[in-house]
Amino acid sequence: MIDHTLLKPETTRADIEALITEALDLGTYSVxxxxxxxxxxxxxxxxxxxxxxxxxxxxKHDSTVKAVEAAQAIRDGADEIDMVIDIGAAKEGRYDYVQSDIAAVRAAAPSPAVLKVIIESAALNDDEIVACCIAAVDAGADFVKTSTGFHPAGGATVEAVRLMKETVGDRAEVKASGGVRTFEQAEAMIAAGATRLGVSGSRALLEGTTPSGSY
Incomplete structure (x- = not known):
């Protein structure tokens, strides 16, 4: 259930090779x-x-740019795309734009590529979370995802995951990401409805130790 994650700006090729080795050792779903x-x-x-x-x-990228980026990632071997919505558009209530933004990426990365839509739930209120989730499933997303892990508002919460799952029902899955650092937190996210977890400190989580530097 874990997407073993490394998104730091200073990441090197050697870091990625180590990430893959660790993912294979741990048996994570993806990197x-x-x-x-x-x-x-x-x-x-x-x-x-x-x-x-x-x-x-x-x-905050133009939809055309996001679509090009997604298409190139698929050509370069990605099986799944985790896209970020325009959070400001959501805060303004421009959900038609949010949906069209997602739809552009979906068109550029069609099935069987898996599309996960990051709504940055900690920056949204409940009504905004619901509206963004509806926009995502209407645009053909496979997952709604809580967070980038980089926003100052915070990461995943059990409450957000539960609301997101209640909203999408069987139309999509939920990925909890951002601040999932312990086995207990992971279990709580899964109990709330998450079927995928974004974790950078995967070994520490699975071994019950405290991760360092994870998002």
Missing amino acids: CVSPSMLPIPVPDNADLKVAAVCGFPSG
Whole structure:
């Protein structure tokens, strides 16, 4: 259920190679990386998906730019795209734009690519969360995702995950990301409805120790 994640700006190729080695050792579902790090050297026989972020972390990219970025990531070997919405548009109530922004990326990265939509839930109120989730599923998203892990408002909360799952129902899944640092937190997110977790300190979480430097 874990997307083993490394999105720090200072990430090097050696860091990505170490990420893949650790992901394979831990048996995580995927690795999640910045698009500039693609393609990455996943062994051909490995059961490991590759996710890349899009419009990250601000979401303040033109929809055309996001679409190009997503399409290039798929060409470079990504199986999944984690895109960031324009949070300001959501705060303004421009949900038609939020939906069209997502739809542009969906068109550029069609199924079987998996599209996860980051709504930055900590920066939104409940009504905004619901509206963004509806926009995401109406645009064809496979997942709604809580957070980038980089926003000062914070990351995932159990309450947000529960609301998001109640909103999307069976139409999409929920990914909890940002501040999921302990096994207990992970269990709580799953109980609230998350089926995927974005974690940078995956080994520490699974081993019950305190991660350092994770988002």
